[in-house]
Amino acid sequence: MTTPEELVRLAKEARAKAYVPYSGFAVGAALLCKDGTIYQGCNIENAAFGPTICAERVAVFKAVYDGQRDFEAIAVAGGRAGEEITGLFPPCGVCRQVLREFCGLDFKLYLAREDEQFETRTLEQLLPMSFSPADMK
Ligand code: THU
Secondary structure, three states, X not given: OOXXXXXXXXXXXXXXXXXXXXXXXXXXXXXXXXXXXXXXXXXXXXXXXXXXXXXXXXXXXXHHHOOOOOXXXXXXXXXEOOOOOOOOOOXXXXXXXXXXXXXXXXXXXXXXXXXXXXXXXXXXXHOOOOOOHHHHO
Protein backbone atom coordinates (compact mmCIF):
# COMPACT_ATOMS: atom_id res chain seq x y z
CA MET A 1 0.00 0.00 0.00
CA THR A 2 1.52 3.30 -1.08
CA THR A 3 1.41 5.97 1.61
CA PRO A 4 0.75 9.66 0.84
CA GLU A 5 4.31 10.37 2.04
CA GLU A 6 5.74 7.94 -0.52
CA LEU A 7 3.59 9.40 -3.30
CA VAL A 8 4.83 12.91 -2.44
CA ARG A 9 8.41 11.62 -2.49
CA LEU A 10 7.83 10.18 -5.99
CA ALA A 11 6.33 13.48 -7.20
CA LYS A 12 9.43 15.31 -5.98
CA GLU A 13 11.64 12.69 -7.65
CA ALA A 14 9.82 13.26 -10.97
CA ARG A 15 10.73 16.97 -10.88
CA ALA A 16 14.26 16.01 -11.89
CA LYS A 17 12.94 15.03 -15.34
CA ALA A 18 11.22 18.39 -16.01
CA TYR A 19 12.12 20.10 -19.28
CA VAL A 20 11.74 23.76 -18.31
CA PRO A 21 14.12 26.00 -20.30
CA TYR A 22 11.58 28.87 -20.33
CA SER A 23 10.02 29.06 -16.88
CA GLY A 24 12.74 27.37 -14.84
CA PHE A 25 9.84 25.99 -12.75
CA ALA A 26 10.02 22.23 -12.33
CA VAL A 27 6.90 20.27 -11.50
CA GLY A 28 6.58 16.57 -10.71
CA ALA A 29 3.53 14.39 -10.27
CA ALA A 30 2.92 10.84 -9.07
CA LEU A 31 -0.44 9.29 -9.89
CA LEU A 32 -1.61 6.25 -7.92
CA CYS A 33 -3.92 3.84 -9.75
CA LYS A 34 -6.45 1.76 -7.83
CA ASP A 35 -4.46 -1.38 -8.73
CA GLY A 36 -1.40 0.11 -7.02
CA THR A 37 0.52 1.10 -10.15
CA ILE A 38 2.15 4.54 -10.01
CA TYR A 39 2.77 6.84 -12.98
CA GLN A 40 5.15 9.76 -12.68
CA GLY A 41 5.06 12.88 -14.84
CA CYS A 42 6.98 16.12 -15.26
CA ASN A 43 6.23 19.35 -17.11
CA ILE A 44 7.57 19.57 -20.66
CA GLU A 45 7.83 23.06 -22.13
CA ASN A 46 7.97 24.26 -25.73
CA ALA A 47 9.49 27.28 -27.49
CA ALA A 48 6.01 28.10 -28.81
CA PHE A 49 4.77 28.11 -25.16
CA GLY A 50 1.23 26.88 -26.00
CA PRO A 51 2.22 23.24 -26.48
CA THR A 52 3.73 23.11 -22.98
CA ILE A 53 2.19 20.32 -20.90
CA CYS A 54 1.90 20.10 -17.14
CA ALA A 55 3.34 17.29 -15.04
CA GLU A 56 -0.08 16.07 -13.90
CA ARG A 57 -1.37 15.59 -17.42
CA VAL A 58 1.77 13.74 -18.48
CA ALA A 59 1.16 11.29 -15.62
CA VAL A 60 -2.55 10.90 -16.44
CA PHE A 61 -1.98 10.44 -20.17
CA LYS A 62 0.80 7.89 -19.62
CA ALA A 63 -1.57 5.93 -17.39
CA VAL A 64 -4.55 6.12 -19.74
CA TYR A 65 -2.41 4.98 -22.65
CA ASP A 66 -1.47 1.94 -20.56
CA GLY A 67 -5.16 1.12 -20.12
CA GLN A 68 -5.53 2.57 -16.61
CA ARG A 69 -8.68 4.53 -15.82
CA ASP A 70 -9.23 4.04 -12.11
CA PHE A 71 -7.24 6.41 -9.97
CA GLU A 72 -6.89 6.78 -6.21
CA ALA A 73 -4.73 9.86 -5.68
CA ILE A 74 -2.09 12.16 -7.13
CA ALA A 75 0.81 13.95 -5.48
CA VAL A 76 2.19 17.12 -7.05
CA ALA A 77 5.30 19.13 -6.27
CA GLY A 78 6.54 22.30 -7.92
CA GLY A 79 9.23 24.89 -7.44
CA ARG A 80 12.30 26.48 -8.97
CA ALA A 81 14.25 23.90 -10.99
CA GLY A 82 17.24 22.52 -9.13
CA GLU A 83 15.94 23.78 -5.77
CA GLU A 84 13.89 22.31 -2.95
CA ILE A 85 10.17 23.08 -2.75
CA THR A 86 9.54 26.29 -0.81
CA GLY A 87 5.75 26.37 -0.57
CA LEU A 88 2.42 24.81 -1.45
CA PHE A 89 1.96 23.74 -5.06
CA PRO A 90 -1.65 23.66 -6.34
CA PRO A 91 -2.47 22.11 -9.76
CA CYS A 92 -3.71 24.35 -12.56
CA GLY A 93 -7.35 24.42 -13.65
CA VAL A 94 -6.77 22.49 -16.85
CA CYS A 95 -5.19 19.61 -14.94
CA ARG A 96 -8.02 19.62 -12.41
CA GLN A 97 -10.50 19.25 -15.29
CA VAL A 98 -8.44 16.44 -16.90
CA LEU A 99 -8.42 14.60 -13.57
CA ARG A 100 -12.21 15.02 -13.34
CA GLU A 101 -12.61 13.12 -16.59
CA PHE A 102 -11.39 9.96 -14.87
CA CYS A 103 -11.67 10.61 -11.14
CA GLY A 104 -14.51 10.79 -8.67
CA LEU A 105 -15.11 13.71 -6.34
CA ASP A 106 -13.39 11.83 -3.50
CA PHE A 107 -10.12 11.51 -5.47
CA LYS A 108 -7.28 12.79 -3.28
CA LEU A 109 -4.60 15.33 -4.13
CA TYR A 110 -1.48 15.60 -1.98
CA LEU A 111 -0.02 19.06 -2.48
CA ALA A 112 3.64 19.19 -1.55
CA ARG A 113 4.94 21.93 0.70
CA GLU A 114 8.43 22.70 2.02
CA ASP A 115 10.39 19.96 3.80
CA GLU A 116 8.35 16.73 4.04
CA GLN A 117 5.06 18.58 4.47
CA PHE A 118 2.02 18.32 2.23
CA GLU A 119 -1.67 19.21 2.29
CA THR A 120 -4.50 16.90 1.31
CA ARG A 121 -7.51 18.00 -0.72
CA THR A 122 -10.27 16.18 -2.59
CA LEU A 123 -11.05 16.86 -6.23
CA GLU A 124 -14.42 18.16 -5.07
CA GLN A 125 -12.65 20.81 -2.97
CA LEU A 126 -10.38 21.91 -5.81
CA LEU A 127 -12.99 21.76 -8.57
CA PRO A 128 -16.41 22.53 -7.10
CA MET A 129 -19.56 22.21 -9.23
CA SER A 130 -17.47 20.48 -11.88
CA PHE A 131 -18.45 19.46 -15.38
CA SER A 132 -17.89 15.73 -15.73
CA PRO A 133 -18.68 12.86 -18.12
CA ALA A 134 -21.96 12.31 -16.24
CA ASP A 135 -23.12 15.74 -17.37
CA MET A 136 -22.93 14.63 -21.02
CA LYS A 137 -25.65 12.02 -20.52
N1 THU B 1 2.80 23.55 -14.46
C1 THU B 1 2.57 22.24 -14.19
O1 THU B 1 3.35 21.35 -14.58
N2 THU B 1 1.46 21.90 -13.49
C2 THU B 1 0.52 22.79 -13.04
O2 THU B 1 -0.48 22.39 -12.48
C3 THU B 1 0.76 24.23 -13.20
C4 THU B 1 1.92 24.63 -14.01
C5 THU B 1 3.99 23.91 -15.24
C6 THU B 1 3.70 24.47 -16.61
C7 THU B 1 4.93 25.30 -16.88
O3 THU B 1 5.93 24.47 -17.45
C8 THU B 1 5.40 25.73 -15.50
O4 THU B 1 4.73 24.90 -14.56
C9 THU B 1 5.10 27.19 -15.19
O5 THU B 1 3.77 27.47 -15.36
